[in-house]
Amino acid sequence: MVANTTQLPEGANRVKDTPPCRAPRVLLAKIGLDGHDRGVKVLARSFRDAGIEVIYTGLWQTCEATMHAALQEDVDVVGVSLLSAAHMTVMPELLRLRKELGIEQIPLVLGGIVPEADKPALEKMGIAAVFNPGSAVDDIVDEIKRLADTHKLADAVQLKEGYKKRDVRALAKLVTALQQGQDLDGWQPPKGKAKILGVTGAPGVGKSSFIGKLGAVLRERGKRVAVVAIDPSSPLTGGALLGDRLRMMGGKPDEGFFVRSLSSGGSAGGLAPQTPDVIRVLDGFGFDVILVETVGAGQSDVGIRELVDETVLLLMPDSGDSVQFSKAGIMEIASCFVLNKCDLSGADATEAQLISAVGEGRPLWKVSTIRNEGLDAVADWVAAR
Amino acid sequence: MSVKPTANPKDDASKASEPKPFVGPEDLGGFDPAKALGEPGSFPYTRGPHRTMYRDRLWTMRQFAGFGSADDTNKRFKYLLDHGQTGLSTAFDLPTLMGRDSDDPLALGEVGRCGVAIASLADMRRLFDGIDLGSVSTSMTINAPAAILLAFYAAVGQEQGVPLEKLRGTLQNDILKEFHAQNEYVFPPVPSVKLVVDTIEFCTKHMPQWNTVSVSGYHIREAGATAAEELAFTLADGIAYTEESIERGLDVDDFAPRLSFFFDVHNDFFEEIAKLRAARRIWAHVMRDRFKAKNERSRLLRTHCQTAGVSLTEQQPMNNLVRVAYQAMAGVLGGTQSLHTNSMDETLALPSEKAAKLALRTQQILAYETNVTQTVDPLAGSYFVEKLTNEIEAKAYAIFDQIDAMGGVLKAIDRGYFRRCIAESAQAEQKQIDAGEKKVVGVTDFVENGPPEIDILQITQDTENEQVARMKALKASRDKTRHENALRDLRETARRGDNVMPALIQAAKADATVGEMMETMKGVFGAYDGGPEW
Numbered sequence: 001m002v003a004n005t006t007q008l009p010e011g012a013n014r015v016k017d018t019p020p021c022r023a024p025r026v027l028l029a030k031i032g033l034d035g036h037d038r039g040v041k042v043l044a045r046s047f048r049d050a051g052i053e054v055i056y057t058g059l060w061q062t063c064e065a066t067m068h069a070a071l072q073e074d075v076d077v078v079g080v081s082l083l084s085a086a087h088m089t090v091m092p093e094l095l096r097l098r099k100e101l102g103i104e105q106i107p108l109v110l111g112g113i114v115p116e117a118d119k120p121a122l123e124k125m126g127i128a129a130v131f132n133p134g135s136a137v138d139d140i141v142d143e144i145k146r147l148a149d150t151h152k153l154a155d156a157v158q159l160k161e162g163y164k165k166r167d168v169r170a171l172a173k174l175v176t177a178l179q180q181g182q183d184l185d186g187w188q189p190p191k192g193k194a195k196i197l198g199v200t201g202a203p204g205v206g207k208s209s210f211i212g213k214l215g216a217v218l219r220e221r222g223k224r225v226a227v228v229a230i231d232p233s234s235p236l237t238g239g240a241l242l243g244d245r246l247r248m249m250g251g252k253p254d255e256g257f258f259v260r261s262l263s264s265g266g267s268a269g270g271l272a273p274q275t276p277d278v279i280r281v282l283d284g285f286g287f288d289v290i291l292v293e294t295v296g297a298g299q300s301d302v303g304i305r306e307l308v309d310e311t312v313l314l315l316m317p318d319s320g321d322s323v324q325f326s327k328a329g330i331m332e333i334a335s336c337f338v339l340n341k342c343d344l345s346g347a348d349a350t351e352a353q354l355i356s357a358v359g360e361g362r363p364l365w366k367v368s369t370i371r372n373e374g375l376d377a378v379a380d381w382v383a384a385r
Numbered sequence: 386m387s388v389k390p391t392a393n394p395k396d397d398a399s400k401a402s403e404p405k406p407f408v409g410p411e412d413l414g415g416f417d418p419a420k421a422l423g424e425p426g427s428f429p430y431t432r433g434p435h436r437t438m439y440r441d442r443l444w445t446m447r448q449f450a451g452f453g454s455a456d457d458t459n460k461r462f463k464y465l466l467d468h469g470q471t472g473l474s475t476a477f478d479l480p481t482l483m484g485r486d487s488d489d490p491l492a493l494g495e496v497g498r499c500g501v502a503i504a505s506l507a508d509m510r511r512l513f514d515g516i517d518l519g520s521v522s523t524s525m526t527i528n529a530p531a532a533i534l535l536a537f538y539a540a541v542g543q544e545q546g547v548p549l550e551k552l553r554g555t556l557q558n559d560i561l562k563e564f565h566a567q568n569e570y571v572f573p574p575v576p577s578v579k580l581v582v583d584t585i586e587f588c589t590k591h592m593p594q595w596n597t598v599s600v601s602g603y604h605i606r607e608a609g610a611t612a613a614e615e616l617a618f619t620l621a622d623g624i625a626y627t628e629e630s631i632e633r634g635l636d637v638d639d640f641a642p643r644l645s646f647f648f649d650v651h652n653d654f655f656e657e658i659a660k661l662r663a664a665r666r667i668w669a670h671v672m673r674d675r676f677k678a679k680n681e682r683s684r685l686l687r688t689h690c691q692t693a694g695v696s697l698t699e700q701q702p703m704n705n706l707v708r709v710a711y712q713a714m715a716g717v718l719g720g721t722q723s724l725h726t727n728s729m730d731e732t733l734a735l736p737s738e739k740a741a742k743l744a745l746r747t748q749q750i751l752a753y754e755t756n757v758t759q760t761v762d763p764l765a766g767s768y769f770v771e772k773l774t775n776e777i778e779a780k781a782y783a784i785f786d787q788i789d790a791m792g793g794v795l796k797a798i799d800r801g802y803f804r805r806c807i808a809e810s811a812q813a814e815q816k817q818i819d820a821g822e823k824k825v826v827g828v829t830d831f832v833e834n835g836p837p838e839i840d841i842l843q844i845t846q847d848t849e850n851e852q853v854a855r856m857k858a859l860k861a862s863r864d865k866t867r868h869e870n871a872l873r874d875l876r877e878t879a880r881r882g883d884n885v886m887p888a889l890i891q892a893a894k895a896d897a898t899v900g901e902m903m904e905t906m907k908g909v910f911g912a913y914d915g916g917p918e919w
Contacts, residue, residue: 035568
């Protein structure tokens, strides 16, 4: 019964043949210190199951970082979950930032504990919808999809102009245009001089946290950094949970640190079909370093090699996976190794194991992203490439 | 056909295949209550930790309260004490819970909203103004900065002339469930547990009447876990604290009697009763067999219960009174030692005074009018309740096996195990509701339109502005040298890996704030990013 629907055509073809049917992109955010994330997590998974690409930015975000993320990700809707009763303080601030950043076309919706008496005021200030505990998930999905539909494709000429002027909004929208296969009249971005590094490794080794921390160190050294973070999408619905970004959300938003989450779109090799185009556009925009994080799929991840200058393989202590890796092709193509989570026990033993498996020809660093240790050495290596 | 207890931990009783219309002796699979149960107050305590239970001593009616400034909550405390409440329970605001000062940028809009803002010794002093700490017992729901709040409380007690050994109360201090469910963690798991053990060690030596950890399933359940997961994860956390404390060199019988538990009481009436009975039986065996505890009090699982906030609905909020009443009865029939009944307006806002009073009255009616207090464990021997008790116990042991196979709770956190289980269970329940398989009165069925007709408590922005002004004044007026020395001492103590409690008490007295002490320790312990699963 489902055989035909699960059979996806090659990603690139599908995108070009059917331009505007890409999955709606929704950013889900929790702002402030409120840790109640049951609702937002249920919704994130339900959205994915309903064919939506969800970018979740995680706990403890500021208003500013949230709206910058919405800009960079060029989402169709921003959904904010607040159970802290701070909505009458937070929502006006988000609307103010939305205007300041020039992304007023993105609808803003709110979910959480919102007294009935506050709803008219929220609607009046420009919140597109308010959902409460007990709102049916299907109704929320329908409303999100309806709002996402109002988010139109940008004009190609304007995009190219904006891109030339280094307008981040135009960059974000160009990436969207590429994802959607929008006709750009054969436009090609200029060739840049970015160093392109692939970052790969098994699920759970901390690729996103590592990229976030390495990015911060490179920023301190004045480098402009772009990140392409790829997560798998559901072959059944086309929806996806894009959760990499939440490890990369620093305190202050920063124009020189551009993060874009992509879904793999059902393609093999851990890469999204438009990844090469997206990398070219980022390169041409003038970033110094582009970090490409791939689906942590292990063996099948060798596809990354074609696109990048160097491949960084992340491992962690005490994981049977590290030994497994020695059999996998990824071990051979790695330019260097990062043993992350060295705050955990077993780091030295895993290091010794690794050296005996791969020899000493390629660099190996011990890093703890939690303790901010070991990242400078990696950054030195990046700078020297 | 004997039915063996199922051992699949994901198979929640409430989702089990079509339940039998009635249960008989054949469903107990050879379990003979007459032989295996034992009496109340005797090992394995399935029937209750005490022989006479509520006949001699009612459960403690402990309503969680806290909002606005320390002065606002101080008034609410006095109001509750005047209306017959027998213990204080403090809810802190989010900035305090996260170990941040009221003037921290991330605290914007959240000061005093969900609880009381306590960022310094001065705030704690005002919170208990006119309340004798020698004669009340105080529960503090605080985790990542628990050691700091304990230091504030100890310092206020000393100022009132109450010696440390006379202070009575409970610190929630259960950081592990923050990693699983509630997300109020700050440091990585290993140093977080070290801090918990610091408080256990300090209290064992200096504050013997203090309940050091309230190992909590409540938040795990509220985040979406099934009853079996709640039971198993909570007891697994209790096991982890016990192991770490023994590792520190403490004798299990010196600290285990001061560990207590905190469970949710949800809607599935008999399942909740079974859960509490099974919890006592498992803990008794764990303490006797795994930890060789000899003191009877180490083997007794004493628990607080709270009705399920997550079961309350915004729609037709008066219905919540009825839900809470049934849940409260399940907690009492399950043999809880203390109880919080939720207010009907909690899905809308913080409880109003009227709603908080009705919640307390619900307990009083249960205690004084229904007569359920007269017979200990009245459901013992019920085929159904014994079967449920055995089943949930078996599921918990199966989950323990999974956790042990991963190398224990801390390793399972590293793998995102708890978060993944909880998120999957939460989504499964939502799907049941969406599919019409699980009814919610007033939400999925028997729906009425129109806004809820109850008054709710409003916290003004003034609270935040005043608190921020107080913070700034404190920071400007304190003795700078003393303050700097105290924080330096704290940093060095943490670096050496010594117990930080004495240094925290000194820092509290030097007017160091919660945020400053947390930042100092973050510099040594690091900050946690949430682990692999979100």
